Amino acid sequence: MSGPIISVSGVAVRRLGTILVVLLLGLAVVSSAGQQGERRHVDDTKLLRGDLWVKLTPDVKLAYLWGAANVVEVERQLMAEIPELRVENFSAKVAEADHGMTFNELMAVVDRYYREHPDRLDVSVLRVLWDETVVPRIKTGIAGQPLQR
Incomplete structure (x- = not known):
């Protein structure tokens, strides 16, 4: 494990390994991951x-x-640990996209997105992370569905 990479309220946070850092995107239950023709809508109002x-x-x-x-x-x-849970769900797709970015790098991706798209402030942070850092690195979406890029 490498040394501290960020400080959150005075607490040093160590690089958590590339998969963990990538997995933070997993909460972005986004519609771009599993469409075939029509987009599925995810309610971003709670994100x-x-x-x-x-x-x-x-x-x-x-x-x-x-x-x-x-x-x-x-x-x-x-x-x-539990074979029955092994499916092509969101977390699995995020792990597949393993890009090894740090939290600071991910924060910069989001900051840059909103700076470059001030008209899209209604888009969830997790949606931004999914579209910008996961989708470009995976072949299929959730449950093997085609991706809309």
Whole structure:
């Protein structure tokens, strides 16, 4: 494991391994992952969106990403231990996209997206991460469905 990469409210966070960092995207239960012709709609109203993201401090943004990563990591570990849970779900797709980005790099992706698309502040943070960092690196979407790129 490498040394500290960020500080969240004074707590050093170590690089969590490439899969864990990638898995933070797993909460973005997004519609681009599993369509065939028509887009499935995911209610983004309960997810953190750009209108609030742009007002958050870097520490709060990193804490959000870290929390999301922990939730998805639990699912990944359960899938590793319980064969019945091994499916091409969102977490599996995020792991497939393993790009080894740090939380700081992921935060920069989101910040850049909202800076370049101020008219899209209604898009969820997790949707941005899915579209920008996962979709370009996977061959099929959730449950093997075609991706809309």
